[in-house]
Amino acid sequence: MDDHAWMGRTLALAAQGRGLTSPNPMVGALVVSDGAAVGEGVHRRAGEPHAEVEALRAAGPEARGASLYVNLEPCVHRGRTPPCVDALLEAGIRRVVVGCLDPNPVVNGRGVEVTVGVREEEARVLNRAFFKFIATGRPLVTLKTAMTLDGKIAAWDGASRWITGEAARAEGHRMRAGADAILVGVGTVLRDDPELTVRLPELGPREPLRVVVDSRLRTPPEARLLKVGAPARTLIACVAGAPAEAARALSARGVEVLGCPARDGRVDLDALLAELARRGVVSLLAEGGGELHASLLEAGLVDRSGAQRCIRVKLLGVLPPGRPVRSLETERPRGRPRPLAPRAPRRTRLWLAGRGPSSFVLSP
Numbered sequence: 001m002d003d004h005a006w007m008g009r010t011l012a013l014a015a016q017g018r019g020l021t022s023p024n025p026m027v028g029a030l031v032v033s034d035g036a037a038v039g040e041g042v043h044r045r046a047g048e049p050h051a052e053v054e055a056l057r058a059a060g061p062e063a064r065g066a067s068l069y070v071n072l073e074p075c076v077h078r079g080r081t082p083p084c085v086d087a088l089l090e091a092g093i094r095r096v097v098v099g100c101l102d103p104n105p106v107v108n109g110r111g112v113e114v115t116v117g118v119r120e121e122e123a124r125v126l127n128r129a130f131f132k133f134i135a136t137g138r139p140l141v142t143l144k145t146a147m148t149l150d151g152k153i154a155a156w157d158g159a160s161r162w163i164t165g166e167a168a169r170a171e172g173h174r175m176r177a178g179a180d181a182i183l184v185g186v187g188t189v190l191r192d193d194p195e196l197t198v199r200l201p202e203l204g205p206r207e208p209l210r211v212v213v214d215s216r217l218r219t220p221p222e223a224r225l226l227k228v229g230a231p232a233r234t235l236i237a238c239v240a241g242a243p244a245e246a247a248r249a250l251s252a253r254g255v256e257v258l259g260c261p262a263r264d265g266r267v268d269l270d271a272l273l274a275e276l277a278r279r280g281v282v283s284l285l286a287e288g289g290g291e292l293h294a295s296l297l298e299a300g301l302v303d304r305s306g307a308q309r310c311i312r313v314k315l316l317g318v319l320p321p322g323r324p325v326r327s328l329e330t331e332r333p334r335g336r337p338r339p340l341a342p343r344a345p346r347r348t349r350l351w352l353a354g355r356g357p358s359s360f361v362l363s364p
């Protein structure tokens with residue numbers, strides 16, 4: 001195997017930390033001696049050992065004279081853990097191969113001789129949230145919308161649960177698991193009463209911070225998202241002048257009520273993002289609804305967005321010409337449906353797009 005291939009394995013190790021390492025980046029490390037991997041390491045959580053140290057530990061004496069692959073430049077400073085460069089030198093590592101340099105100025109370009117830039121683009125993409133966080137003091141904002149084929153995000157009665165299928169919902173849970181926080185508008189809480197939890201057993205226990213923008217504290221204290229998980233993992237962002245009684249009732253549920261600067265009478269989203277970053281939120285998933293997304297887009301705060309295209313549409317019998325699909329789940333029923341075919345309508349489930357991870361398309 002060559003540098004390219006070893007770095008591929010290193011990037012896969014790093015990705016095991018997705019959703020767990022913030023405010024630190026995802027890092028994997030691999031010690032290679034005489035053409036064989038002799039130690040692997042993953043940075044699993046902020047405050048826990050860095051990937052390089054784990055890999056060196058696993059390699060033991062075999063690290064002497066070996067090469068070390070790491071997707072991000074090893075640190076030379078003391079943070080919550082000792083500098084990795086010291087550990088590399090002590091272990092007798094001969095060569096260090098790095099995916100990309102660390103944007104954190106404390107680390108950048110100092111302390112150890114390295115080969116930089118092996119699979120650099122992939123290494124950058126893997127930690128793009130961390131790179132943005134360091135550069136701007138804001139989390140990477142991903143906007144997610146589940147959409148019907150006819151471009152609607154809710155049914156005629158305003159409900160949006162179940163407008164996609166199982167594969168798309170599973171993908172949604174994976175996206176939540178990879179985010180440090182989930183953001184919704186109070187309109188969605190009032191309409192859909194979501195839990196905003198990660199409910200895929202294979203993802204293990206994960207609880208991204210649930211954040212609601214709710215200028216006037218309309219979130220009902222009995223809302224589902226206040227009942228699930230650790231209460232402290234819910235934050236309700238309001239503005240000055242929000243009813244004190246509502247703040248007391250919500251705080252009594254254990255959630256944090258955060259007063260934010262106002263913009264046009266509502267929560268200033270940029271100020272909220274800055275505060276979340278200050279608390280270590282590196283990546284944020286905005287899950288609707290329409291008003292919140294419009295505000296985020298208008299303010300230029302969205303880094304990437306996507307619509308789930310794994311769309312389930314129920315078809316009713318034969319469709320009239322010119323209307324390829326009539327989505328009964330999204331249109332207001334007006335009186336009795338006009339018969340479209342001589343026989344009784346047949347309800348069919350039609351999966352229109354791929355399943356699994358590819359069911360979600362993100363802008364680059």
Ligand SMILES: NC(=O)c1ccc[n+]([C@@H]2O[C@H](COP(=O)([O-])OP(=O)(O)OC[C@H]3O[C@@H](n4cnc5c(N)ncnc54)[C@H](OP(=O)(O)O)[C@@H]3O)[C@@H](O)[C@H]2O)c1
Nearest residue numbers: 146158160185186187188215266267288289290291292295
């Ligand atoms: N298909 C999907 O993916 C999806 C996902 C989620 C929701 N939905 C659907 O979307 C609908 C709810 O959406 P919605 O547009 O009515 O409400 P929303 O976007 O969930 O919430 C909007 C509310 O958030 C509060 N807010 C506070 N600061 C804000 C700011 N800076 N910018 C925007 N809003 C701010 C405002 O209420 P205050 O002024 O009181 O603060 C505003 O009315 C429901 O029908 C739901 O089913 C669909």
